[in-house]
Amino acid sequence: MSQERPQAADLLPAIETKHARAGVIGLGYVGLPLAMTISRAGFSVIGFDIDPGKITAIEAGKSYIEAVSDTVLTRETGEGRFSATSDFARLAECDIIAICVPTPLTRHREPDLTYVSKTCEQIAKTLRPGQLVVLESTTYPGTTEEVMKPILEATGLVAGRDFFLGYSPEREDPGNRDFDTSSIPKVVAGDGEIASALVEAFYGSVVKTVVPVSGTRTAEAVKLTENxxxxxxxxxxxxxxxxxxxxxxxxxxxxxxxxxxxxxxxxxxxxxxxxxxxxxxxxxxxxxxxxxxxxxxxxxxxxxxxxxxxxxxxxxxxxxxxxxxxxxxxxxxxxxxxxxxxxxxxxxxxxxxxxxxxxxxxxxxxxxxxxxxxxxxxxxxxxxxxxxxxxxxxxxxxxxxxxxxxxxxxxxxxxxxxxxxxxxxxxxxxxxxxxxxxxxxxxxx
CATH class of the missing domain: 3.40.50.720 (NAD(P)-binding Rossmann-like Domain)
Structure with missing residues (x-):
């Protein structure tokens, strides 16, 4: 696999040939199954989490998520397609970054986007041209444009030109044995035409069915409407x-x-x-x-x-x-x-x-x-x-x-x-x- 990191014009062919490296931030009920799905599809994946206990368990081949068996975890790590770390500086190695962090409520039942904001601040430290950043966490319409984009563009890089933003809501259902991450249709959207094409191409290489929608706000609204x-x-x-x-x-x-x-x-x-x-x-x-x-x-x-x-x-x-x-x-x-x-x-x-x-x-x-x-x-x-x-x-x-x-x-x-x-x-x-x-x-x- 090539060690050269693709620039903006090269990201789509890198996805199509599966030379692009993916990063998944948040290795919980959503992130770990997603990381395994991406890895099984043939991409190299780095998983990121702030919990050292999860990193230790993964390195020992012990899954803490029912949807991911020890056998699958051991195979993907053993064959070198997946690794996990708490070193967020390694985000620089990733061409596609999927954010799977919690979006809870405050005590006053207002959105708490602390995890999303802090994650974007971490990404911004190593953000470079050619990267695609996709939010999977459930949130209100406008989060991708109004919260993520300003944090990432504070680096001086411009969304849609230097890096690309997307939104694809997770649809995990713990305990459901009839569907897994790869078989659940994936709603996808990008911030702009190029980002949309990249998000669709990436998830289309990972899951069986993608459902493109007109924009990130629509995709964010889809998940809210379902629930x-x-x-x-x-x-x-x-x-x-x-x-x-x-x-x-x-x-x-x-x-x-x-x-x-x-x-x-x-x-x-x-x-x-x-x-x-x-x-x-x-x-x-x-x-x-x-x-x-x-x-x-x-x-x-x-x-x-x-x-x-x-x-x-x-x-x-x-x-x-x-x-x-x-x-x-x-x-x-x-x-x-x-x-x-x-x-x-x-x-x-x-x-x-x-x-x-x-x-x-x-x-x-x-x-x-x-x-x-x-x-x-x-x-x-x-x-x-x-x-x-x-x-x-x-x-x-x-x-x-x-x-x-x-x-x-x-x-x-x-x-x-x-x-x-x-x-x-x-x-x-x-x-x-x-x-x-x-x-x-x-x-x-």
Whole structure:
């Protein structure tokens, strides 16, 4: 492979011949699978992360992401196509740089682009003519042009002439075995005609299908629209759950019947709250940006309020059930939260409603523990530092708890044994019913 770094006019042929070197910044749930996909496509890839623990694990051939096996990681590093580092000076070696860093919310539910800005500042230190920089992190329309470009152009280099900017939203779905990074259609856009051609050529060499759109703002809006759609529909069924419960109607029975209609209906399911790195966060990026245009987003904000209220609804249902079934106050009860992850069968706790459930239980004076077969210990989080270090407990004696809340319906759990032995089960996922388990000690919430 040529060691000469292509200049601007040479980048497209370098991509087409796969002589271009790629860099991926942020080796988490998005970045590491992307890096492996690029590497398997035949490009040389350098992965960058500020966490030395991830670099050490990669060098040892130990993957910390379910979507990337140890075998794949070892093969790509062993054959010399992929390496990982915390030395950001090596960005100078990269012709294409993909940014896969977090875009969380502040406590006031406003976009926090600190990671994006700091990453661009790092790139700017070694930015040179001929490089393509692509943001994959979810964000509001305008980020690529309004946040990234000024930082990078402060070097004196000009976007579209000296270097090139693009946006391609990640679409990862942890735990989904039907799709991976290479098979999920990739929305792509560039800042200008040349950048668009480069972004399309690069991702077209890496994934099966690319979906070019008119510009970076459109591409940014695509990702927000996808997740606003899900958030609003989940809010709808969460609200219906509360209404139908008062009427004595099971929302799950309603949805299962409604989804038999072959047109005009798409099933969404209620739960204890929203989790994951996208759905609880992305709608608020749009509501924040819309204020700049003096345009209200009442529908989206209402959906956010409904979903945010679900953990408290679950705790209220638990308190009612404890009083009615056991004659016991929540403040004197021992509660087990079953499942810390935000979705089943993954070790991912980002924005997990289980953390909020535990916090609310502690505020109400309950004795709280959790069990999760995928998460041994509560790691450091932005919002729930006081829960850090709590360890998963055994679930072999559920009768020792006054109630068990099924917050995440992991498949590894013996639900029949749980229903038989537990004093009270509060099921937020319909886990018991889908397995044909019915008992007087099961309450849906």
């Amino acid at each position: 606003v759609f899900r958030a609003v529909n989940i809010a709808l069924v969460n609200e219906l759950k509360v209404v139908y419960e008062r009427m004595g109607i099971d929302i799950w029975d309603v949805i299962n019947a409604a989804k038999t209609k072959p047109f005009g209906y798409m099933p969404f399911y209620p739960g204890p709250g929203l989790g994951g790195h996208c759905i609880p966060i992305d709608p608020f990026y749009l509501t924040w940006k819309s204020r700049e245009y003096d345009q209200p987003t009442r529908f989206i904000e209402l959906a956010g309020e409904i979903n945010t209220a679900m953990p408290r609804y679950v705790i209220d249902r638990l308190a009612e059930a404890l009083d009615r079934n056991l004659g016991k106050a929540l403040s004197r009860s021992k509660i087990l939260v079953l499942g810390l992850a935000y979705k089943k069968n993954v070790p991912d706790i980002r924005e997990s409603p289980s953390l909020r459930l535990m916090e609310l239980l502690l505020e109400r004076g309950a004795d709280v523990a959790y069990h999760d077969p995928f998460i041994d210990e509560v790691p450091k989080t932005r919002e729930y530092g006081h829960l850090m270090g709590r360890r998963s407990v055994a679930i072999d004696k559920p009768s020792e708890f006054d109630a068990v809340i099924i917050a995440t319906d992991h498949d590894q759990i013996d639900y029949a044994a749980l229903a038989h032995d537990a004093q009270l089960v509060v099921d937020t996922r319909n886990a018991m019913a889908v397995r044909g388990i019915a008992s007087a000690n099961i309450v849906k919430a």
